[in-house]
Amino acid sequence: MIADPLHILKTVYGYDAFRGLQADIVDHVMAGNNAFVLMPTGGGKSLCYQIPAMARPGMGLVVSPLIALMADQVAALRQAGVKAAALNSDLQGDERHMLWREISSGALDLLYVAPETLLRPDILDLLHRTPLSLIAIDEAHCLSQWGHDFRPSYRQLDALVAQFPDTPRMALTATADAPTRAEILSHLRIAESDAFIAGFDRPNIRYAIAEKDNPRAQLKHFLKEHEGESGIVYCLSKRKTEEMAAWLRDQGYTALPYHGGMDKAERQTNQTRFHREEAVIMVATIAFGMGIDKPDVRFVAHLDLPGSIEAYYQETGRAGRDGLPSDTLMLYGHEDIVLRRRFIEESDAPEPRKHTERQKLDALLGLAETAGCRRQALLAYFGDHSGPCGNCDTCAEPPDLFDGTVATLKALSCIHRTGERFGQAYIVEVLLGGSDERIAQFGHDRISTYGIGKEHDSRTWRAILRQLIALRLVDVDLAGHGGLSISEAGRRFLRERPSLMLRVPTKPRATRVKGAASRTPTALPETDRTLFQALREKRTEIARAQSVPPYVIFHDRTLIELAAARPGSRSQMAKIPGVGEVKLDRYGDAFLAVIAEHEE
Incomplete structure (x- = not known):
């Protein structure tokens, strides 16, 4: 029997509605289609495969790259009442046998597995005898040789196409440029029409x-x-x-x-x-x-x-x-x-x-x-x-710009006249007319560019040279000692002398932009902030007793909502986003008691 995804979203996860493309993706996979999902971290990718896996007949198979990541995901799902487990090399003896029995009996909603484990012949044989609701490949950018985190074991996952041709395949990632996306689609035989691109923006x-x-x-x-x-x-x-x-x-x-x-x-x-x-x-x-x-x-x-x-x-x-x-x-x-x-x-x-x-x-x-x-x-x-x-x-704080054309010409000329073999610090010293003994030794205190850069300080000249390197007007001797030389683009600049705007170096600032923050613990009123900390302490106490991370009990966002709304009953607490039925049964009374203490 196929369950209602929206009912699962509310009862298991505690949310009333899907966000963004989640509903479209879930409906697409529920219909038995493949899907490529590119969604920013924090955008809710996991729900896109977890809910169809629970709603469709069979067990959801999730390929994940690391044991630690699988353990966290399984712990969070179990806290919400989902029957989830991870199959990895850390399992020994009785634990492994018990997991085999759960898989064979159809007792699991979701099974997490690393690619190296999944592709073993005995594992594939077992899974062929197990009805699968879907196969989800998380961190799918690891499959692409052009991605920043290529893993050869992921590349072998294209074998799943032939092994399980009738099982919906999902590839999910938060990081993939156009070449990486194309490679993932090609290897996993997922059509472009099955791709859902939610964007990359993380506004928070x-x-x-x-x-x-x-x-x-x-x-x-x-x-x-x-x-x-x-x-x-x-x-x-x-x-x-x-x-x-x-x-x-x-x-x-x-x-x-x-x-x-x-x-x-x-x-x-x-x-x-x-x-x-x-x-x-x-x-x-x-x-x-x-x-x-x-x-x-x-x-x-x-x-x-x-x-x-x-x-x-x-x-x-x-x-x-x-x-x-x-x-x-x-x-x-x-x-x-x-x-x-x-x-x-x-x-x-x-x-x-x-x-x-x-x-x-x-x-x-x-x-x-x-x-x-x-x-x-x-x-x-x-x-x-x-x-x-x-x-x-x-x-x-928009950085100031200045016309760096003359400064660039001076820097390039100085690099040229010193023989295109000295590093950044030396070039700056020559431009400033420094007294470094090497300058006199090489006779560079007698060249035309000696001391012609005194309108800028050393910090500004370092910033100018760094920008010229970034712009590929200056090359760096990577095999030697970092000597600077003029690139072909730099020589063209010397010939053509186009105008060039450069950044004025500024002291770094790390303060948050005013008005950028939404609801955060520090933005709460003092009384709510005190309650938030008390709820946080209760969460830590419960998590420690179970040897699980605190956030698998409730996220900070849920605690913030609890501190602001101050529910006085289970029915009121059930309306807080992130409070599903199982968590309400397990922890509702404990958190309601903390809230009641702060109402006195």
Whole structure:
């Protein structure tokens, strides 16, 4: 018997209506059709496969990349009364046998499995004997060799097309540009007419990008707005991850490192603490990736340049999954550009792949250096469009521009006259007429460009050179010591001398834009905020007793609604978004008691 999706939405998840394209996607899959779903993080992708899986006859099969991610999703579903389980290599003995029995008896609504496990012949044989309602491939961008997070095991999932030709297939992702989307559709044999593109905009996220000046001081300033909140700080190296986590602990924060060089048990312990405790900062390399289903991450900071806009979007997208306002900050400098380009050139990738990676890095640098709205530039990369957002650093404080034509000509001439082999710091010293002993040694205190740049300070010249590198007017010797040389485009600039507007470097600011925040805990009236904290403490107490993350009990958004509405009965609490029937039965009395205490 096919159940009513809207009834499931209300009774299981506690919501009265679908959002955006959810209803269209659910109806499409309910009819037995395939679907490609591109929806921003926090947009409700999971409901698009979970509800049809429960409503259609059979068990829903969900391919997910990481054990930790599967565990969180299963825990959240079980809290809502859904019969869900995960099949992975961690299951041993009796647990595995019990799961086999549940699968064979048809007792499960949803089974989560990693691609490596799914493609084993014994697993496929079992699933051929199990009626399936659908097959959902989450994080589907991992299938594309052009995506930022390609995984060979995902590429093999196209075998499912022949293995289960009559089972609806769904591919879901939050991050896929046009080539990546085309590749996913091709490999999984999903027609373009079955694609649902909901866009990429995350309006609750505030984007800010700044030049590295004093990264620790900049980060500390950024974190002032996020006392008592959870967040992620991304670093490029394992060593920097460890050092930054230790420094943050010295500053009074609960900060934990996470990188691929750590012992697996320690890494798992830190991830568990991040998920189950409040106000934990995870300092991580990109090894801390998709296994993050924590909805109340309030900030993401990058202390080094990511590799592409896709990576930046994916990593910043781990903030604000619950839809509440969240902040991001990315710091970068000349050294980051050099390092990223070196990674590309020294990799073993074939030339077409390197060419693509160069283009992706250039697009990210364009985002970093834009004087316009960050969100507009970010969405335009994915083929999405919007007006100025009013919720990014450049909208809040538009950067000043200046006619950089003369400055560019001076910089390029100086690079040329010093032999196109010196790095950024040296070129700046020559332009400023510095007394570096090497300048005298090489005779560069006697060339025409010595001291011709005194109208700008060293910080401005560094910013100018960084922009010229981003614009590909200047190349960097990646194999050597970072020497600067003039590119072909730079030589054309010297010949043609077109006008060029450049950004004036500004001190980074990390304060939230006024009026950008919607309902948040800090925006609540004092009395409601006190109740919100009490409800949060009760949630933590219940979660700790069950050894589950607090957010699988209720999201912050639900607690905010409870604090504002102050329901006095179960029937009133049932009207709060996010309160389904099972959760109301399990936790309604406990939370109503907390609310009653604050009414006295």
